[in-house]
Amino acid sequence: xxxxxxxxxxxxxxxxxxxxxxxxxxxxxxxxxxxxxxxxxxxxxxxxxxxxxxxxxxxxxxxxxxxxxxxxxxxxxxxxxxxxxxxxxxxxxxxxxxxxxxxxxxxxxxxxxxxxxxxxxxxxxxxxxxxxxxxxxxxxxxxxxxxxxxxxxxxxxxxxxxxxxxxxxxxxxxxxxxxxxxxxxxxxxxxxxxxxxxxxxxxxxxxxxxxxxxxxxxxxxxxxxxxxxxxxx
Amino acid sequence: xxxxxxxxxxxxxxxxxxxxxxxxxxxxxxxxxxxxxxxxxxxxxxxxxxxxxxxxxxxxxxxxxxxxxxxxxxxxxxxxxxxxxxxxxxxxxxxxxxxxxxxxxxxxxxxxxxxxxxxxxxxxxxxxxxxxxxxxxxxxxxxxxxxxxxxxxxxxxxxxxxxxxxxxxxxxxxxxxxxxxxxxxxxxxxxxxxxxxxxxxxxxxxxxxxxxxxxxxxxxxxxxxxxxxxxxxxxxxxxxxxxxxxxxxxxxxxxxxxxxxxxxxxxxxxxxxxxxxxxxxxxxxxxxxxxxxxxxxxxxxxxxxxxxxxxxxxxxxxxxxxxxxxxxxxxxxxxxxx
Ligand SMILES: Nc1ncnc2c1ncn2[C@@H]1O[C@H](COP(=O)(O)OP(=O)(O)OP(=O)(O)O)[C@@H](O)[C@H]1O
Ligand SMILES: [Mg+2]
Numbered sequence: 016x017x018x019x020x021x022x023x024x025x026x027x028x029x030x031x032x033x034x035x036x037x038x039x040x041x042x043x044x045x046x047x048x049x050x051x052x053x054x055x056x057x058x059x060x061x062x063x064x065x066x067x068x069x070x071x072x073x074x075x076x077x078x079x080x081x082x083x084x085x086x087x088x089x090x091x092x093x094x095x096x097x098x099x100x101x102x103x104x105x106x107x108x109x110x111x112x113x114x115x116x117x118x119x120x121x122x123x124x125x126x127x128x129x130x131x132x133x134x135x136x137x138x139x140x141x142x143x144x145x146x147x148x149x150x151x152x153x154x155x156x157x158x159x160x161x162x163x164x165x166x167x168x169x170x171x172x173x174x175x176x177x178x179x180x181x182x183x184x185x186x187x188x189x190x191x192x193x194x195x196x197x198x199x200x201x202x203x204x205x206x207x208x209x210x211x212x213x214x215x216x217x218x219x220x221x222x223x224x225x226x227x228x229x230x231x232x233x234x235x236x237x238x239x240x241x242x243x244x245x246x247x248x
Numbered sequence: 249x250x251x252x253x254x255x256x257x258x259x260x261x262x263x264x265x266x267x268x269x270x271x272x273x274x275x276x277x278x279x280x281x282x283x284x285x286x287x288x289x290x291x292x293x294x295x296x297x298x299x300x301x302x303x304x305x306x307x308x309x310x311x312x313x314x315x316x317x318x319x320x321x322x323x324x325x326x327x328x329x330x331x332x333x334x335x336x337x338x339x340x341x342x343x344x345x346x347x348x349x350x351x352x353x354x355x356x357x358x359x360x361x362x363x364x365x366x367x368x369x370x371x372x373x374x375x376x377x378x379x380x381x382x383x384x385x386x387x388x389x390x391x392x393x394x395x396x397x398x399x400x401x402x403x404x405x406x407x408x409x410x411x412x413x414x415x416x417x418x419x420x421x422x423x424x425x426x427x428x429x430x431x432x433x434x435x436x437x438x439x440x441x442x443x444x445x446x447x448x449x450x451x452x453x454x455x456x457x458x459x460x461x462x463x464x465x466x467x468x469x470x471x472x473x474x475x476x477x478x479x480x481x482x483x484x485x486x487x488x489x490x491x492x493x494x495x496x497x498x499x500x501x502x503x504x505x506x507x508x509x510x511x512x513x514x515x516x517x518x519x520x521x522x523x524x525x526x527x528x529x530x531x532x533x534x535x536x537x538x539x540x541x542x543x544x545x546x547x548x549x550x551x552x553x554x555x556x557x558x559x560x561x562x563x564x565x566x567x568x569x570x571x572x573x574x575x576x577x578x579x580x581x582x583x584x585x586x
Contacts (some may be wrong), residue, residue, distance in 0.1 A: 116252070146302065146344060149336065149338060149342035152336045152354065163344075167346035168344055241346075246389075
């Protein structure tokens with residue numbers, strides 16, 4: 016066992032930086048972090064908008080809510096692999112090429128934003144109506160309610176949703192690898208699957224699992240740190 | 249301070265059935281600087297009434313005037329400004345879990361745009377006022393129900409409103425905490441001269457702190473007035489709840505009469521009734537009763553056992569004359585038939 020491990024660790028294919036698993040890890044992390052940054056920036060307003068417009072008095076706003084909700088549902092139910100292929104013309108128009116991490120991130124973001132927005136909307140729904148009403152009765156504007164009640168009160172849940180979305184995005188990056196996005200997924204596909212290097216598959220899978228566990232751990236910690244509600248056993 | 253003029257609120261039925269008439273032509277005037285109780289069964293429209301006062305619910309018809317402004321006619325920024333004149337306290341306090349006690353208390357000031365230094369000073373005053381010193385940096389989850397409600401009251405008072413509206417402020421609290429919170433409300437009225445409206449289904453709350461009481465039934469007012477007048481009016485629907493009828497005593501070898509006094513110029517205490525009985529050659533013993541002192545006046549619903557000098561029940565004629573004299577002086581007196 017130890018012997019095998021040592022053998023692996025000195026395997027030039029695995030320790031080499033360029034084209035090796037460590038470089039691929041960095042590419043995967045890069046895609047994930049940028050995608051998630053975009054997802055929070057775009058998904059949170061979308062989630063808030065879905066929540067705020069749901070029971071609007073204006074029929075026009077309600078219609079808009081329904082249309083947005085429909086688009087979100089369609090995008091969410093799109094298999095990611097098909098989405099990424101369908102988006103090739105758009106991504107190559109924006110980034111100038113149809114492969115590579117930057118092209119993949121557009122597809123990743125388009126898949127992650129609706130996913131996250133729905134989760135954010137659910138997080139907001141869990142806030143008791145009485146708390147929102149109490150602040151409205153202090154004379155708060157809609158914007159003040161969003162900033163001072165909705166976001167801070169839902170924050171533990173929102174962080175949980177970001178964690179869940181991040182893990183889904185890591186899975187998507189691996190899938191994007193099979194269409195030359197780069198990163199661990201592509202490494203496993205090109206060298207492991209097509210190139211018959213079984214060690215490469217094992218190493219990339221272990222690395223992906225480690226990243227997911229780490230993300231979950233950090234997410235849980237953060238969520239707990241901002242959670243001041245009473246813990247019910 | 250608060251004037252309701254023909255206030256009605258009709259909710260459209262959710263399933264397309266009959267609409268719900270939550271409030272039906274409410275006329276009410278609440279004087280400044282007093283504690284007003286609004287009581288009524290569940291579904292009577294109490295919460296709807298208070299929501300109309302804050303503009304959270306638009307009346308279907310009628311006027312809602314708070315401190316000279318017609319709340320129902322306001323919108324947008326003007327309504328938000330008017331709301332800052334009204335403090336609100338809720339049954340479950342509705343504090344934000346993401347804020348400490350001090351931050352919750354400061355919230356109305358933050359919304360009103362009060363500068364930070366001023367805010368901190370005001371919060372310190374309020375913490376002291378409601379007796380929360382030392383707990384200001386705790387989150388609601390770290391406070392007891394009574395402390396949470398103190399934070400809720402401090403928050404309601406933060407922006408120095410003229411009116412404090414309380415929707416079931418003590419219904420989630422135990423007896424002794426309820427008394428503390430009511431004591432606090434009475435004290436605040438005394439010190440700040442604020443107008444308080446308390447919605448409750450607990451008659452004890454009304455007896456303890458209210459100056460006036462209004463009974464809401466199916467969206468209409470069935471009785472309203474000063475606590476003493478309402479309690480002392482034995483024919484009104486509220487007096488039996490404020491001054492509950494004691495259970496009829498059993499196994500007493502005597503005639504028992506029930507007397508409701510408080511409305512009478514001549515008979516102001518139970519002793520006065522007992523003294524009258526003596527003039528009818530009867531000894532009256534208090535066997536059961538509820539007596540309250542409201543605003544320095546006694547209101548009572550008592551049962552007296554009447555016997556003559558030899559320990560026998562008194563005569564029919566004597567009884568009738570006794571009851572008649574009491575009735576003539578404004579005491580509702582009836583024989584209790586076991
Ligand atoms: N938004 C609403 N839509 C439809 N009906 C409503 C709405 N709000 C209240 N009602 C109805 O109006 C009536 C009065 O309700 P309200 O909440 O004012 O009662 P309440 O006196 O506060 O009762 P409780 O003591 O249980 O709190 C009820 O029949 C209720 O079902
Ligand atoms: Mg209610």
